[in-house]
Amino acid sequence: MLRLPVGQSASIKSIEPVGSLEARKTKSGAIIFNWRYTHENKAQRVSIGVFDPHAPKNRRLQSDNGGYSLAAAAEKAQAMAVRHHDSVTSGGVPYYQLILEDVARTKAARVEAHAME
DSSP states (O other), X not given: OTTXXXXXXXXXXEOSSSOEEEEEEOTTSOEEEEEEEEETXXXXXXXXXXXXXXXXXXXXXXXXXXXXXXXXXXXXXXXXXXXXXXXXXXXXXXXXXXXXXXXHXXXXXXXXXHHHO
16 A cells, blocks of 8 residues: 555455445655445545554554554445445435535534524
8 A cells, every 4th residue: 555656546445335445645645545435326535534554553543643544444434334325225315415414514503502602
């Protein structure tokens, strides 16, 4: 993974129930993890975070500096995949739509809390 050419992406592992974990090396040399899946014949990528070679190799979600080990990135991708799959199979919306809804709810709650002050 560290030998990945700049600007290139590589599939790291398959994620159940849908998608795959990918890594992409940026111009700065950072490796970014993405969860990639297909919805309605369109590929979607959702950023997980930056690879941290010093992160614990266990499934702890993030290292102290916010980076991810391979195992932690795979676990986060799996959580995203399950949420997407559960939503879509129950007639809901795809993952990226769920994220937009989460952001909108958070903003609304902040505005409401600020208005009550």
